[in-house]
Amino acid sequence: MAEIATARALPLGRLNQFLARLPGRRLIILAGLALLWEGYARWLDNSLLLPTLGATLGALFDGIASGELPDRTLTSLQVLLSGYALGILFAAILTGLAALSRWGSEALGLLTSMFNPLPAIALLPVALLWFGVGQPSLIFVIVHSVLWPVALACHAGFRAVPPTLRMAGRNMGVSGGRFVVEILAPAAFPQILSGLRIGWAFAWRTLIAAELVFGVSARSGGLGWYIYVNRAQLETPSVFAGLLTVIIIGLVIEGLLFRTLAKITVNRWGQEQS
Secondary structure (H helix, E strand, O other): OHHHHHHHHHHHHHHHHHHHHHHOHHHHHHHHHHHHHHHHHHHHHOOOOOHHHHHHHHHHHHHHHOHHHHHHHHHHHHHHHHHHHHHHHHHHHHHHHHHHHHHHHHHHHHHHHHOOOOOHHHHHHHHHHHOOOOOHHHHHHHHHHHHHHHHHHHHHHHHHHHHHHHHHHOOOOHHHHHHHHHHHHOOOOOHHHHHHHHHHHHHHHHHHHHHHHHOOOOOOOOOHHHHHHHHOOOHHHHHHHHHHHHHHHHHHHHHHHHHHHHHHHHHHHHOOOO
């Protein structure tokens, strides 16, 4: 029986090794999803509910050729980067204070308990009252969506730093802001990077949702507004082209920014396996 089990395990092991060596495994998975989409859309045969991948790509190329889709995307990315950067800045300040003071730690714990469960999109009506219709309102809700998950991840990473490393830093005379930057931040960088990824995802989907629900104006609206307008006009291929653009941007940011950052930091340092 053992010989039979071993004989069965060998082909499976070789198959796994072969699959592991295949280049572009993510591309293969994406190709499979694309075929599934195309096949189901053709079987459904209702372009108002689900256009084919070919029709969606055609609408995507038309939107790019007209210049409308790149303009809308650029508008969204500008707002996103502004809110994301401010959210990271505020999170760094809060977690730095929490790492250096018990009062700061208690304040951060209380604030995250109060505001982290609050959906960012729920604050948009308040933001519209405070800042009016425009990009400042969108930046406000993006900051809220980024601040708390990034602060929680950074604070958890700081608390997980071994006491011996803390003592070594203290013995070398490192204190205050230098202690956070030179000792805590490098040791907690895997958790910080994870928080940055989560914050990016929260910011991106919050922005698209805010533009879908409220928009800003027909002239300055972003990618979510593009999706909303085409949905109202029953241009379903263009709606899916906008959604596909959201997905593509997410894949590009994850693949080019965060994976590259992980390779040159935590993977090289041996803190995390690739």
